[in-house]
Amino acid sequence: MITNTTSFTESNRVISITELSQLLSKSRVSLWRWQRDGVLPLPIKIQGRTIGWRESAILEWLESQEVS
Template sequence: MAVNLLRRPDVEARTGLSRSTLYEWMKRGDFPQPVKLGTRLVAWRESDITDWVESRETRGAV
């Protein structure tokens, strides 16, 4: 099963969040953690980001 990975600019575009907000929410445990690909290279699983966005949409639909 292939896993699609998203780099930070793609995650920002899909979520509408800034880089500082992404990292602050990750620190608080409110946003998915990235996969470490190298010393200074990370990416997020597309499925994690999609699930997170859908959970936010559900929360706001009340």
């Protein structure tokens, strides 16, 4: 279980598609498909065409994926 002891700056850190790919052990293509299909939380636009995901949103999403 993930606790809320993470500091504000860590939980609101923006992670790239490469970091997310490593974190979830999934290919970038799989992640783009998950995003397209609404499985992943929506990314945020950082600058121009650069996008990323708030770490807090990914952690919440991962927690919701746990099987009871």
